[in-house]
Structure formats: C-alpha cells, structure tokens
Amino acid sequence: MNPDVFLRVPLSDVVSSMTADRILSYAGSNQEGSRMAVTETTSPQSASDSPASAKTSQPNVIEQLVGSGDHTMLGRLFIGFSMVFLLGSLVGRILVGIDTGTTNGLLGVYQQMVTNSSMITLIFLGVLPLLLGVAMVIVPLQIGSPSIALPRAAALSLWGWLIFSTVFLTSMILDGGVGGADTDASRLGNVSFGALLLALALGVTCVGTTVITHRPEGMTLARVPLFSWSILVSAAVWVTTIGAAIAFVLIGHVLNGGAADYFTNFATNLSWLTRGPAVFMLGIPVLGIASDVVVTATQRRLINYQAMQGLIAGYGILSFGAWAVSNSVIDTALWFLWTLGIAVPLVGLLGGFAESLRQGKPRVNAALVGSILSLFNLLGAVLVGLIMSLNTAGEGTLFDFGTAALAEAQMVFVVTAGITGAFAGLAYWSVKIWGTEADDKLATASVAMLDIGGGLLATVLAVAVFVQGSGDTGETLFGWLAAGSALVMLAGITGGLVFSLGSSASDEDEDVQAPENPFDGFTLEWQTPSPAMGGERTAEIPLIESPYPLLDAKEGE
Amino acid sequence: MSAEVSSIPANEQPGRPDVLFATAFVSAGTVVALLALLGAYMAERSSFGADWLSGNTIPLTQPNMQMVALLMSVFTVQWAVWAMRNNDRSASALALGITFILGAAFINQTIFLFKLIGVTEAQPEGPLFYTVTGSHLAMAVLGMCMIVLIAFRTLAGHYSARNTSALSATALFWDSMVAVYAAIWIAVYVMK
Structure with missing residues (x-):
C-alpha cells in the first residue's frame, strides 16, 4: 500500500x-x-x-x-465536532437557567459544576475551535498555499483537542470538570483542560505560521486578505493567552488540594479567561470574516486597507488579557482605559464597513447579516465593560454590588459574536467547506435566532445583576428567562448545523455542480474547486499586486 | 464541484521556514506561561509578607554563575548559527557542543542550588517555588534536547549555509529560555 x-x-x-x-x-x-x-x-x-x-x-x-494531514479535512472535523460541543454547552446553560428558575430544583449539588463547566466548554470546546476550524480550511486557500504549515502538528492538534475534550466531558460526568465535588474527577478535569488548551495552541500556531510562511510571491503582509490577517493576529494573542492559562492550570495541579481547591484556583486564577479583556480574543477572527464578507457583498475594495489591518491588530492587542488575572482589576483605572480603548477599533471598523455598504449597494445575505450582527454583539460586550468600569469612575460608590458579576453577560455577548461570525463565515465559504451553497434563508434565520437568543441571554444576565444587586431577587423569573434565551440560541446553532449538513449532503447529487465563486469574491480561495481540497486549484495564481488579486485580474481584462 | 480541477502548484514561495516561525509562536507562548508563573509567585510572596522563605537561605553565588553560564550560551548558540551560515559545519557542531555543556552546567548548578536552599514541598512556599524554577528547568532540558538533535543533524550534513532555519529556531528557543531565566534570577533569587 x-x-x-x-x-x-x-x-x-x-x-x-x-x-x-x-x-x-x-x-x-x-x-x-x-x-x-x-x-x-x-x-x-x-x-x-x-x-x-x-x-x-x-x-x-x-x-x-x-x-490525513489535509487542512480542509482537519478544519471540517474541527467545525463539526465544535458545533456538537456547542449544542451540549448550551444544553448545560439551559439546565442552569431552569435550575435557577426552580430554585435549585433540578441540578442540586451539581449546579456549581454545570454552571462553570458549561462556560468553559462553550468557549474552549465550542467557539474557539469552531473559528479555528474555519481558519484551518480557508486560510491556506485564501493565501494560495497548497497546504497548511506543519500539517502533522495540525492533525495532532485536532485529535489532541478532541481526545482531551472528551476526557474533560467525562470528568464532568464524574462530578469534576470545573467546580465539581469529586477530587479525582476535578484533577482529571484540570489536567484535560490544560491539555486541550495546549492542543488548541498548537492548531492556531500552524495556521498562523501558514500566513507568515506560505504566502506566494507578491503577497506581502500588507496584502494578506483580512480574514487571514485576523487569524495571524489571533494566533499571536491566542498562543500567549493560552500560555498564561496553562501556567495557572499547572499551579492548580501542583497545589494538589481537594476538589474545592481546584475550584478556588479556577475562580481566582482562571476565571479571567471568561471575561474581558481575554474573552474578546474570540472576536478577532470575526472582524476578519466581516471584512471579507463586506468587500464581497459590496463588490468594492475597502478604503484604507492598511488602516483596517491596523484596527484589527489594535483590537487583538487589546484583547490580550493575561494582565487582568485578578478580579480586582475591574475596579482600577486601567480597566476603564481598556474599555474605552477596545471600543476604538470596533467603532473604526464599523465605520469603514458602513462607508463601504453605503457606497456599494450590497447584496444582503446570511453572511452579511451575520457579520454585522456579530459586530454589534461585540459592541454590546464593550458596553457591558463600560458599565463595569463606571463603578471605578464613581469611586466605587455608584453601585451596591461588585461589577465583576456582569462578566458573564459580557462573555455571552462575545461568545454570541464568535458563533454568529463563524456561522457567517460558514455561509460565505459554504461551497469551499461543504461543497454547495448554504440555504440562505435557513442560514439567515440561524444567525438571527442565535443573535436574538445570545443578546437576550446577555441582557437578562446583566439586568439580573442590577435588580438583585438593589435588593430585589426575582431569581426565578431571571432563571426562566435565561433558560428561554439559551433555548433560542440552541435553536440558532441547530439551524447552523442543519444548513451545514444540508450543504454537505446535497453534494450526493452528482449532477449538481457547485459554483466555484458564487459571490464573485476577490481573494484566492475562490480559485479552488468546490468543495476545496488541499493542494488543488482551478487556475494559476495571478500576479498579486493588491489584497484583491481576482479583482485586479478582472479589471485588467 | 467544478469540472476542471487540476493541481496547479502555487507560485514559488519565498524562503520563509515553517519551523522558525512556528518556534517563534511556541517560544512566545512558553515565555508568557513562565512569566505568568513568576507573576503568581511574586503575588503570593507579596501577600505572604516578610516570612517568605525566612527559614531558608538563598545564596547568590550559584544563581549568578547560572546567569553567566546562560549568557555565555547565548553567544555560543548564535555562533553555531553564524558558522553554519558560513558553511562551517565543524565550527557549528563545536558551538552546539559548548552550548550543550553550558546547559548541562546550568542544570547541575540548579540541582545543587535546590539542595542548598532546602525548600520542602511541605512549606507553603514549596509548590510555587518549584513550579517556577522547575518549569524553567524543563524548558532548559527541552532546549538541550533540541540542541542534541540539531547537533547530530548538523554532523550528518542536514544543514548548509542556505538551510539554517532549524538551527535558528533552536537558537530562538534557547534565547527565550535565557531571557526567562533572567527574569527568574532577578525576581526569585536577587529580590528573594
């Protein structure tokens, strides 16, 4: 053989x-x-x-x-498994909501474990690998590379992540995970969490390295398509953030205490991963996806391309969160400055997109709707951050409660942005990833439901903090509202899974010829067969003189 | 799918070695991890107060010599890269050998220092002290493994003046390890 x-x-x-x-x-x-x-x-x-x-x-x-070391296959597997894990995580969130609504009548002693573990699974088994999977398929195609850098390491990343994610879920079943009561299972959860973080760091290292080393002649970093650029920025931020997180996982392991000590280590040393600035790192690829989608929808070059690159890089730098490990950082002037700072690149990018959309008569589709909605979700997260910082501006006397409690609302906004952005990417690159165009109505409905559900959940969580902070409880009502919102999110993700599977399954019809470039895209991934395969192109790479080589070629004809 | 599918190769890519840039990412992640550990150590020491390691004596002679050895190794590892860029394989192998010896001296000194200080696991300072210094020791051992591997491949003729990326990657990782030690040297041993 x-x-x-x-x-x-x-x-x-x-x-x-x-x-x-x-x-x-x-x-x-x-x-x-x-x-x-x-x-x-x-x-x-x-x-x-x-x-x-x-x-x-x-x-x-x-x-x-x-x-296989084919990046398209590895990426598809990342996408598929992460969507399944996303569904599971949201089921966990729904259970937490119902439990709150029934005054701990559902989860009992497992409430703490399910609440904290579902947050971790949502981010590190769901959103981050979903975005990594999209990047793994698209980035090499987009920069005209026949393969991903270090393909064996990329394969190791996928299988490592999958295996240790499964181990983490197993530890949850054994009452470990994060916040469980069983010491051995908690230790297992801690170790598997560190290992799956390591696997994700390896995967994003491969994709980031691809952007640096696999570009063809003429494609300088200033001409890299914005999604690939955002992935390069993500790689730098994710690898360093994960490095810091692994350090605290190691501390948790070395201290070697009981189950309660593992949870204390998570609450004091690792919870920063689930709030700003670190959680904003999930938004970096979303900015790249939105940029590429807007350009294709408007059929216009983005004005001030390098400025857009700078804004994405600026957002990435500001989403590095290892400096804000302690929750007490929220009550400092630095936090206030950070919340103001991260709003700048977002508003700048939205302004650039708005100008393009105003001038370009865009074709509205699921990808565009999802991209814009994801940016508004990121703005929602920034707004929550600003509210958190108001306490500092009010010299700690503005609210009767610690504003750290708002962090979960901030996380939900960013997670919603990440999933919505990823779904926008899945709809946009559907022919390359799955083989046929996504059902636009279903995809639009999915991103809309996801966005509505996520926005509602974040709002409910934020309002609950204020209401309960001022003395009223209303715990039951907020619990049910949170469960309902998470259910709407779940429906949106199910829709995403259905439109992805539908795009893949319809390829069984041999007579159906998937178009190579259904949206008239300008970047190199649109010169590959549908579905894309590592190393295959349908045309030679043209001379690259701008970020939009296919548009250059079209204009030159 | 499109009917006309072929395997048209990409344009010739400028020589940007995967291994060098991947190592840069890995080094960055590792450095941040160790600095995070160091930060946690310093935070714990700060909250502990004046009693931190009060029952142990931390001498400066060994840490200083370790720092000197590692600083020397920075020069030797760069010498290995420079020699290979000049196609001087034997000089490159010699430089890698000296780097390895300096690394071994560092490890020897570290173990001696651990015994001298006598911090135990039972002490409240013990786990964090050994997590920080032990993680760095692991990084140094990993760097030495890379050096051994690269040295054998150098002797076997795998590298040339036009192909030094693996050597450069090893040097980058080694330099990162030395930079981390510089931080540990100041924060753990000098500032105590």
Whole structure:
C-alpha cells in the first residue's frame, strides 16, 4: 500500500458520500500540495499512482480520518465536532437557567459544576475551535498555499483537542470538570483542560505560521486578505493567552488540594479567561470574516486597507488579557482605559464597513447579516465593560454590588459574536467547506435566532445583576428567562448545523455542480474547486499586486 | 464541484521556514506561561509578607554563575548559527557542543542550588517555588534536547549555509529560555 494515497484523499469525499471513482480521480492526480500537506517535502514527486493501484490500496474511512494531514479535512472535523460541543454547552446553560428558575430544583449539588463547566466548554470546546476550524480550511486557500504549515502538528492538534475534550466531558460526568465535588474527577478535569488548551495552541500556531510562511510571491503582509490577517493576529494573542492559562492550570495541579481547591484556583486564577479583556480574543477572527464578507457583498475594495489591518491588530492587542488575572482589576483605572480603548477599533471598523455598504449597494445575505450582527454583539460586550468600569469612575460608590458579576453577560455577548461570525463565515465559504451553497434563508434565520437568543441571554444576565444587586431577587423569573434565551440560541446553532449538513449532503447529487465563486469574491480561495481540497486549484495564481488579486485580474481584462 | 480541477502548484514561495516561525509562536507562548508563573509567585510572596522563605537561605553565588553560564550560551548558540551560515559545519557542531555543556552546567548548578536552599514541598512556599524554577528547568532540558538533535543533524550534513532555519529556531528557543531565566534570577533569587 502506498501510504501517500490514503493520506492524500480528503475526508470531504467520505463525508459527502462521494463515489470511489471520484476519490480515485483525486488520489491519482499529481497533487504536490497535498503531498506537501502530509510529508512537508519540497521536492515534487511524479504521479506514479495509477488508478488501478490506487483502487487496490484504497483506505478505509478510519484510515482516512486518522491519517490525513489535509487542512480542509482537519478544519471540517474541527467545525463539526465544535458545533456538537456547542449544542451540549448550551444544553448545560439551559439546565442552569431552569435550575435557577426552580430554585435549585433540578441540578442540586451539581449546579456549581454545570454552571462553570458549561462556560468553559462553550468557549474552549465550542467557539474557539469552531473559528479555528474555519481558519484551518480557508486560510491556506485564501493565501494560495497548497497546504497548511506543519500539517502533522495540525492533525495532532485536532485529535489532541478532541481526545482531551472528551476526557474533560467525562470528568464532568464524574462530578469534576470545573467546580465539581469529586477530587479525582476535578484533577482529571484540570489536567484535560490544560491539555486541550495546549492542543488548541498548537492548531492556531500552524495556521498562523501558514500566513507568515506560505504566502506566494507578491503577497506581502500588507496584502494578506483580512480574514487571514485576523487569524495571524489571533494566533499571536491566542498562543500567549493560552500560555498564561496553562501556567495557572499547572499551579492548580501542583497545589494538589481537594476538589474545592481546584475550584478556588479556577475562580481566582482562571476565571479571567471568561471575561474581558481575554474573552474578546474570540472576536478577532470575526472582524476578519466581516471584512471579507463586506468587500464581497459590496463588490468594492475597502478604503484604507492598511488602516483596517491596523484596527484589527489594535483590537487583538487589546484583547490580550493575561494582565487582568485578578478580579480586582475591574475596579482600577486601567480597566476603564481598556474599555474605552477596545471600543476604538470596533467603532473604526464599523465605520469603514458602513462607508463601504453605503457606497456599494450590497447584496444582503446570511453572511452579511451575520457579520454585522456579530459586530454589534461585540459592541454590546464593550458596553457591558463600560458599565463595569463606571463603578471605578464613581469611586466605587455608584453601585451596591461588585461589577465583576456582569462578566458573564459580557462573555455571552462575545461568545454570541464568535458563533454568529463563524456561522457567517460558514455561509460565505459554504461551497469551499461543504461543497454547495448554504440555504440562505435557513442560514439567515440561524444567525438571527442565535443573535436574538445570545443578546437576550446577555441582557437578562446583566439586568439580573442590577435588580438583585438593589435588593430585589426575582431569581426565578431571571432563571426562566435565561433558560428561554439559551433555548433560542440552541435553536440558532441547530439551524447552523442543519444548513451545514444540508450543504454537505446535497453534494450526493452528482449532477449538481457547485459554483466555484458564487459571490464573485476577490481573494484566492475562490480559485479552488468546490468543495476545496488541499493542494488543488482551478487556475494559476495571478500576479498579486493588491489584497484583491481576482479583482485586479478582472479589471485588467 | 467544478469540472476542471487540476493541481496547479502555487507560485514559488519565498524562503520563509515553517519551523522558525512556528518556534517563534511556541517560544512566545512558553515565555508568557513562565512569566505568568513568576507573576503568581511574586503575588503570593507579596501577600505572604516578610516570612517568605525566612527559614531558608538563598545564596547568590550559584544563581549568578547560572546567569553567566546562560549568557555565555547565548553567544555560543548564535555562533553555531553564524558558522553554519558560513558553511562551517565543524565550527557549528563545536558551538552546539559548548552550548550543550553550558546547559548541562546550568542544570547541575540548579540541582545543587535546590539542595542548598532546602525548600520542602511541605512549606507553603514549596509548590510555587518549584513550579517556577522547575518549569524553567524543563524548558532548559527541552532546549538541550533540541540542541542534541540539531547537533547530530548538523554532523550528518542536514544543514548548509542556505538551510539554517532549524538551527535558528533552536537558537530562538534557547534565547527565550535565557531571557526567562533572567527574569527568574532577578525576581526569585536577587529580590528573594
């Protein structure tokens, strides 16, 4: 058996139930890129695999799953599994809401564990890997690279994340996770949390390195498409943030206390991951997705491209949150300055997009709606941050309660932005990721429901803090409202899963030819087959003289 | 899918080595992790007050010598890269060997220092002290493993003046390790 053959066959073929003949046509072609994706060799090798030999050595599904270094397949798996975990996390959030509504009548002693663990799973098993998956599929295509940098490390990242996520969920079942009562299970949860963070850092390192090293001639960093640029910024921020988080996971492990000590370590040393500034790091790729979607929707170049890059980089720098580990930082002037500072790039980007949309007569679709809504969610999170900082401005006397309690509302806003932005990306690049165009009505409905649910949940959580802080409880009402809002979010995510699966399943019809560039996009990913596969292009990369090489080529005709 | 699918190779890419930039990301993450540990150590020491490590004596001779050894290794590891860029394989291997010896001296000195100070796990300072210094020790050991690997590959002729990225990546990681030690040297040993 030629091992190269099964390593080069992308999972997309398996996922979309394509015929064996079609698989062979890819395996038999000389794919320098796919070979690079697996072996990292630079010397091209002639295509000696005849169709007949390929047929005899055709791998089974498991071999293809585990053995591939194709970035498109790895990205699709990241997306698929993270969406499943997102659903699970939201079910956890709904249970917490119902439990609050029934005055701890549902979860009992597990309330603390489910509340804290579902926050962690929402971010690190859901949103962050979902965005990483989209990046893993799209970034190499977008910069014209035949493969991702360090493909074996990317594969290790996926499988490591998946395995340790499963271990983390297992620890939750055993009353560990974060905030559980069982010491051994809590230790397991702590270790698996650190390991899955490490796996995510490895994955984003691969994608970030791809942006730096795999650009073709002419594509300077100033000409990198904005989604890829945002992923480069994300890589820098995510890797360093995760580095700091792993340090505190290690401290929790070394202190080696009981279950309560693990929770204390999380509450004092790791809860900063679930509030500003760190949680805002989930918004960095969203800015890139929105930028690319707006350009395509308006069919216009973004004005002040480098300024847009600067705003995304500025947002990224401000979302580095390891300096704000202690909750007491919220009552400092630095927090106040930070909340003002992070509003600047967001408002600047929104202004740039608004100008483009005003001038460009945009085609409204799910991707555009999702992109804009995700930016408004980020603004909502900034607004919550500003409210938190008011206490400092009022010399700590403005509210009767600690404003740190508002952090969960801030997190929900950012998480909603992250999922909505990712769904916008999934709808926009649907032909590349899944093989056919997404059902626009379903996709629009999904992002709208997600946004409404997330916005409501965040608002309910914020209002509850104020009402309960001023003496009224209303705990039951707010619990049910939170559960209802999370249910609407769940419906939105289910819609996203359905439109993604629908886009993939409809590829079974061999007569359906997915368009290569349905939105008239200007960047290099639109020069690849649909669905995309590592190393395959449908045209030579044109001369790159701007961030929009396909538009340049079009204008030159 | 589109009918005309082919495997048109990408434009020739300028030589930007994956391993060097990936190592830069990894080094950045590792440095932040160790600085976060150091921050936690300092915060704990600050809240503990004057009694922090009051039952132990932290000498400065060993930490100073460790710092000197690591500073010397910064020069030797860069010498290895420079020599390879000049196609001087034997000088590069020699430089890597000296770097390894300096690293080994650092580890030897660290273990000696641990025994000298005598901090125990039972002390409240113990876990954090060993987490910070031990994590850095692990980073140094990892750097030495990289140096051994690179040295063997250098001797085997894997690198040349046009292919020094793995050497540069190793040097980058090593330099990061030394920078972290500089912070530990000041925060843990000098400031005590």
